[in-house]
Amino acid sequence: MKKVLFVASECVPLVKTGGLADVVGSLPKYLNKDEFDVRIMLPKYMMISEKYKENMQYKTHFQMDLSWRSQYVGIFETVIDGITFYLIDNEYYFAGDKPYGQIYDDLEKFAFFSRACLSALPIIGFQPDIIHCHDWQTGLIPVYLHDSFQGDEFFWGMKTIMTIHNLKFQGIAGIETMKNITGLTDYFFTGDKLGMYGDGNYLKGGIVYADYVTTVSDSYAEEIKTPFYGEGLDGIMNWKSNWLCGIVNGIDYEEYNPETDPLIVKNYNAENFRKEKKKNKKALQQELGLEVDDKKFMIGIVSRLTDQKGLDLIDCVIEEICAEDVQLVVLGTGEEKYENLFKHYAWKYGDRVSANIFYSNERSHRIYAACDAFLMPSLFEPCGLSQLMSLRYGTVPIVRETGGLRDTVEPYNEYEGTGTGFGFMNYNAHEMLRIIRYAKDVYYNHKREWNKIVDRGMAVDFSWPASAKKYEELYRSM
Ligand code: GLC
Secondary structure (H helix, E strand, O other): OEEEEEEOOOEOOOEOOOHHHHHHHHHHHHOOOOOEEEEEEEEOOOOOOHHHHOOOEEEEEEEEEEOOEEEEEEEEEEEEOOEEEEEEEOHHHHOOOOOOOOHHHHHHHHHHHHHHHHHHHHHHOOOOOEEEEEOHHHOHHHHHHHHHHOOOHHHOOOEEEEEEOOOOOOOEEEHHHHHHHHOOOHHHHOOOOOEEOOEEEHHHHHHHHOOEEEEOOHHHHHHOOOHHHHOOOHHHHHHOHHHEEEOOOOEOOOOOOOOOOOOOOOOOOOOOHHHHHHHHHHHHHHHHOOOOOOOOEEEEEEOOEOHHHOHHHHHHHHHHHOOOOEEEEEEOOEOHHHHHHHHHHHHHOOOOEEEEOOOOHHHHHHHHHHOOEEEEOOOOOOOOOHHHHHHHOOOEEEEEOOHHHHHHOOEOEOOOOEOOEEEEOOOOHHHHHHHHHHHHHHHHHOHHHHHHHHHHHHHOOOEHHHHHHHHHHHHHHO
């Protein structure tokens, strides 16, 4: 039996700020239990809900050196849906109502976490064959493994995988600061290791020292080898390209199932969506105080409101998007300028724009169920999960063809009668607008074609099993 340890900074159902948590929380459930013993390590954040904390058992604790500091490390254990979780406890680092805060605090917090994860293993007696690290917060694990744990027989032969969910965030600080925080010596801060333009970089360290690197779609795996998407690391991605691949994310098809979803008003499936889906639209219009008309073309956006998501394109042509024959429903939080943009239009066009500037899982399900189209014009998108949820709910994605969006949404071709959504290539507001208008035209004037797009979208399969098999193959090959 191969033992695999997932290490990450967030994971459903305990703590989530983005898609990372969905992936870390759902993938382990789909790996073959007879062949792989997969466990998860996470920080024991104070903000984790009481209902989960109650079931965490204290295992042990020890003191650990981190650079010149000596810190307490507590270890708790819990089992959720058959998966064992280890939680690293230290209230100095993991207090607060959010998992992340100021970057310098976070750098120290995750240096502590990474070192504590490795230090804890011999003590709890779990000896993974593979440590599967996710994003910059765990980038130091392959580095520390190489630097200070190799001497211990317990760690011999232990392999690491670094999965990049988003190359934008790397964990960067000046070299002196980083040496102080991490305890790593000068040796590690040259350009072939953690060093980058005079700074230190956790994710780069993880990429360099990991035995294998993956990212969350094939296209993104290619894109990050170019300067536009490489975020300064395209050189290292090219150098690592023989040990780099893309494995597209899946979504939890049990949680996201329009036929059984308890959070939506009217359940439906691929056979009866023509009649039943629009009842969800009517219900949402009522709920949000929009004009109730199940024929109106309703566009949904569920997103972190950040630049990555292409919101400046929307900003540029929002007046044109919010035409009289459209309803726009937005859910999410983020940068103030975008929050204000949507709030303003919800005020200006109260009967057709709804701005929900918060996050609600329930409301997100209702939006996927109610809308006709889902807009995702990302500047870059490692994978993207919302378009997969939309496809599952028969809501037609309108996307920019980048990263995982390009790999999962096939653009409609009216001549061949193919495609599951609408796509545009260039990062250009009017190109996006043209595609939105095209989608609207198909919806209003070629309804049978529209419904066939929905048919095809609901028939594609982005559940986890196919992607989980690829991770299994990778684990076996190591
Ligand atoms: C990040 C990426 C997103 C991806 C998710 C899970 O949030 O921005 O594209 O789907 O991670 O891998």
